[in-house]
Amino acid sequence: MAKSSKSRSVEKGGGHWIEWLTGSVSAIGVIVLIGWVSFEAATQSDGAPDLSVQTISSANRDGGYLVMFDVENAADQTAADVVVRGEVISGNTVVETVEITLDYVPMHSRTRAGLIFRNDPKGRSRIFATGFSEP
Amino acid sequence: MAIDQTRVDFDHRRFTKGLARGLAGALLFALPMFLTMEMWELGLYIDRSRLLLLLLVNIPLLILLARRIGFENVATWHEAVRDASIAYFLGLLASAFVLSAIGVLSVEQAMPEAAGMIAIQTVPASIGALLGRSELGRRDDDNDDEDAQDPVDDDTQTGYGSELFMMAVGALFLGLNVAPTEEMILISFKMSPWHAIALIIASIVLMHGFVYALSFLGGHELEEGTPVWHALIRFTLPGYAVAFAISFFCLWTFHRLDGIELTQAIMSTVVLAFPSSIGAAAARLIL
Numbered sequence: 077m078a079k080s081s082k083s084r085s086v087e088k089g090g091g092h093w094i095e096w097l098t099g100s101v102s103a104i105g106v107i108v109l110i111g112w113v114s115f116e117a118a119t120q121s122d123g124a125p126d127l128s129v130q131t132i133s134s135a136n137r138d139g140g141y142l143v144m145f146d147v148e149n150a151a152d153q154t155a156a157d158v159v160v161r162g163e164v165i166s167g168n169t170v171v172e173t174v175e176i177t178l179d180y181v182p183m184h185s186r187t188r189a190g191l192i193f194r195n196d197p198k199g200r201s202r203i204f205a206t207g208f209s210e211p
Numbered sequence: 212m213a214i215d216q217t218r219v220d221f222d223h224r225r226f227t228k229g230l231a232r233g234l235a236g237a238l239l240f241a242l243p244m245f246l247t248m249e250m251w252e253l254g255l256y257i258d259r260s261r262l263l264l265l266l267l268v269n270i271p272l273l274i275l276l277a278r279r280i281g282f283e284n285v286a287t288w289h290e291a292v293r294d295a296s297i298a299y300f301l302g303l304l305a306s307a308f309v310l311s312a313i314g315v316l317s318v319e320q321a322m323p324e325a326a327g328m329i330a331i332q333t334v335p336a337s338i339g340a341l342l343g344r345s346e347l348g349r350r351d352d353d354n355d356d357e358d359a360q361d362p363v364d365d366d367t368q369t370g371y372g373s374e375l376f377m378m379a380v381g382a383l384f385l386g387l388n389v390a391p392t393e394e395m396i397l398i399s400f401k402m403s404p405w406h407a408i409a410l411i412i413a414s415i416v417l418m419h420g421f422v423y424a425l426s427f428l429g430g431h432e433l434e435e436g437t438p439v440w441h442a443l444i445r446f447t448l449p450g451y452a453v454a455f456a457i458s459f460f461c462l463w464t465f466h467r468l469d470g471i472e473l474t475q476a477i478m479s480t481v482v483l484a485f486p487s488s489i490g491a492a493a494a495r496l497i498l
Contacts, residue, residue, distance in 0.1 A: 091441065091445050092371065094371065095371050095445045096444070096445065098371075098375075098445075098449045099444035099445045099446075099448055099449055100444065101452075102444075102448040102449040102451065102452035103444055103448045105452050105455075106411070106415070106448055106451060106452065109411065109455075109477070109481075110408055110411055110412075112474070112477065113404045113407050113408050113411070113474075113477065113478070113481070114404070114408060116404045116474050117403065117404030117405050117407075117408070120403075120404060154400040154475075156400070179393075180396065180397075180400065182396075182400060182471050182472065182475045183472065183474075183475055184472035184474070184475065185470050185471045185472045185475060186470050187470060188470065211397055211400040211401055
């Protein structure tokens, strides 16, 4: 690999032991990588995304009541455009509804987001996913 | 080289030309990133410690790169540091200028916001500036100097470490261009693991083919009687490992792996490692 003449360079036949060591470690790494992905491919199921919502924290802010939550996807399929709705309930009536759309909730992963309520949601709110699309 | 002599030889025209080439290189190489929406947004929300790490990693990278392919007479580490600093600053100037020119940066913007947006673009722009100063300037009036220097270069060129380093630069270069885009993770969500395996094998075959099989100018040949798999083990597979590691670092830096499970993170990295590995192979030919 000559700098300015750009001639074709010739690799030496033998090679230093460091080259072989690096090469072997890399080869093992690539084999492990392919093996891991193959294992996943063999064991993966085609089930639809399995979404659940856990509330992390809620706090009173100037703009309203902020509720942070995680959406977790327990399935092997990624969900896109996940719509999450939060409701504040008083008795049997829904006082307030807020909604957010999350871009992605990848498989076996969680995505954090927040909803802002105008009414105090403490003890009388529910947050749930209402739908998604396949990416 | 004596200092007096440098002063006598100092050519203002040549120096200005070098700076202009650096700016041109920064624009040429980093323009796709300047015009990428995700990069502007990243400047706002990127975790500042990750941004700092990226900015710090860029310093030794530029110095090594300057030493390896440096413009003019980079004979000492001292000069390599000088060239790297100039390239870093040119990258900063280029990103501040372009982001202002396209209206992404405005005067009313808060300082941390603007600083983040400029800083994140500075990294690819500075690599571009350094490559621009050497690559763009190589073909005309500098030929005499370069020929005179060739014996020195040949020593460093054959180094295994520098070969891997050039692959890392190439991988970073092409990888950085696409890593911030949403497509990288979207593709990995659409792919099945079988697609990922096919992509890994395709990346390695393409890398090997780029350097050894296709007779590109600057390509590599094996010494007579050496089996093909020797080069595969010694150069191509380490190259892929480097490209994979660089891809993982880019995705992590750009918050694409946050909250994502390991297998999914590996799949995203495999997607990014595809362009990165081609960048790595191309770097062996071009640089």
